Amino acid sequence: MSQYPPLTEKEFELVEAYNTILNGPFEDKYEDKWEDEPFDIALKEFQARVQEIGFSNPFEFLARYNIDSYETMRAQFKKGPALCFRPGWKSPLIGESINIEAVLSKCHYVSGPLLDTRCRVVVIDFWAKWCDPCVQAGPGLSDLADEFKDRIAIIGIHNDNIFSSTNEYNIEELNDFLEENQDGFRYTIYIDNEEGFARDNVYNPGGYRGIPCILLVVDGVVKYVGSPQESFRPTLMQELETIEAGRAREE
Structure with a gap:
């Protein structure tokens, strides 16, 4: 059971475009690995794909992933994932006792x-x-x-x-x-x-x-x-x- 209804065909295509054009290439390019120019090029490609799919405002859908603008999208990629999703992360609870x-x-x-x-x-x-x-x-x-x-x-x-x-x-x-x-x-x-x-x-x-x-x-x-x-x-x-x-x- 999800808090959202199943994806429509257009929504599925949008998610696929996001993962292929942006998330895949840039998910590990955060912080000192970040470069604006390659992302700008990819962003234009994504925007063109959004129009092809037929979304006038993709953020009505992407808001469920806390993305409300292209600048928010850029900021999230540039910042990178939370520490717990990065290679080598270790929970502070490891080795601790729990009742x-x-x-x-x-x-x-x-x-x-x-x-x-x-x-x-x-x-x-x-x-x-x-x-x-x-x-x-x-x-x-x-x-x-x-x-x-x-x-x-x-x-x-x-x-x-x-x-x-x-x-x-x-x-x-x-x-x-x-x-x-x-x-x-x-x-x-x-x-x-x-x-x-x-x-x-x-x-x-x-x-x-x-x-x-x-x-x-x-x-x-x-x-x-x-x-x-x-x-x-x-x-x-x-x-x-x-x-x-x-x-x-x-x-």
Whole structure:
């Protein structure tokens, strides 16, 4: 479920033009790598393509991506992505301790198995039902929960207002969503509380400014913060292997 309707054919063409002409060539040309002249040339090409597609004002659509003018577009590319999306970024939470039970005690349980406190490996998934990548990540996390049953616990913490300071929430709406998407969310789901406790005390300090946002916690210590599509699984496998090696030595 997205907060916007599906893209029309014209909107899809506009996004494709933006990605091909601007985003692809300039996404890594920020700060000291920035040059105005190549961008000006590409911008003229993009403007011509916008007219071909039939948009009189593309910013009526692009506003959903916080782009309201060509100058805003230039400024965003020149500034570059947030630090958490740049190569080599490391969350300030890595190596820090987190009391998962205390966090969950502030949230509202919605569905799935309760946390087994004996579980040494816990995966926390911050997500929102309007976020398409979050919904797309659900089946993969569900499969992971099935694959490593009894070895890891996966807990989704839902917050529709993850990027704001408010936290209006509706458990009934979330229940309806989960009922419609049972196969995609077979792991434990909580919803953040009225004050956004999990958001303010775990998600925000982690420094990752996107969702879905995964935290891998092993023996109460944070080992990974970021996207489930990046180095999450290799990190998880390494931690599981370390645990198994430790058990073998004990035997």
